[in-house]
Structures are given as C-alpha cells and as structure tokens.
Amino acid sequence: MSKLTFVTGNANKLKEVKEILSAGATPIDIDSKSLDIDEIQGSTQEVAIAKCKRAAELLNGPCITEDTALCFEALDGLPGPYIKYFLEKVGHKGLNDMLVGFETKNAWALCTFAYCAGPGHEPILFEGRTDGSIVPARGPAKFGWDPAFEPSGTGLTYAEMPAEQKNKLSHRYKALEKLRVYLQSV
C-alpha cells in the first residue's frame, strides 16, 4: 500500500509514532502533515472520528490521526479528551491539585488512532490504554503531561523513562500495534 499520511500538529507525537512504527518486525513508513483541526466535544471516539474525517477531506486522501486522553478515575474519566486545555491552563501541579480530597489518584492514558480511507469513508478506530497514577512532576518536561503520569508497576514517570521503555508500554504503542495488524491485513 502507498505511504499513509499522519495528520498531527504535535511534533512529540510524530516522533514517538515514527519510533514505534519503525521498531516493529515489519516497519511501516509514514508521511506527516501538520494540520490544526478543530476538535469537537464528545466521547473520545466521537472526537477521534470527527477529526479523522475532516483530515481526510482536507488531504483528499487516506490518512491517520491520533487523539490522546488522560482520564482520572476519581473524575469518572475526565479531563479525558480535554486534557490539552487543562494542562495548558493549570500545568502539572494543577492536575495534582484537581485530585486533592480524592482518595484515588488512579488514571489511565488512552490513545485513539483513527484510519480513514479517504473523503466519504467512515474512520476505523484503534485504542490503546495504559493504567497508572497522577503524581507530582518528576523528570524532564519535554512532552505534555509525561512528568505527572506514572504507569503502574514501573516506579517511573513517562518523563523519567528512556524513550525505548515508554515506547514499549505506552498507550500510543498499544494503539499502534492494533493499527499495524489492521494495515497488514488490507
């Protein structure tokens, strides 16, 4: 199949996606395009489908898009797909402060890849989830909420891990493995 275009405005995401897709037994090569697409309100699935449909229209061709949500157990899954705006406004400390008064700091990172074959086609979704907890920031603040999320059983935040470690257990890795299986079947 011809090269797929990954539509994203986030350079850190693109870097990880390329690392993950090139590390597999059957490497997948992608193009990328930076488009800032309006994101609707709704469930993670609704947000992902709307974004991918729009991207395929703008590109007039097949594409993949990615949406990442950070979901707090104490808040029944919020901020979820709205984490970008919460992080921009309140930072890592604010994310911790939102959970003061709640016993559980449990959270999960949810990655949703969407594949759309082209304008007029319905996107197909691939989800990956990694469980962990919200912690006071540790490690370099290079990518989003990485310093404030500690995956269960690792003792390290995403930010403290070498890229190879994050890329083997992350929400993004798990979703991309499902996308890889799909792409190899078509």
Ligand SMILES: O=c1nc[nH]c2c1ncn2[C@H]1C[C@H](O)[C@@H](COP(=O)(O)OP(=O)(O)OP(=O)(O)O)O1
């Ligand atoms: O592995 C991650 N580790 C830490 N932070 C992360 C990660 N993955 C996404 N993030 C941040 C970026 C943004 O603040 C929000 C998701 O929002 P989201 O709309 O999916 O990303 P975006 O707008 O930056 O890029 P895009 O152009 O692909 O929509 O969580």
Ligand SMILES: [Mg+2]
């Ligand atoms: Mg976005």
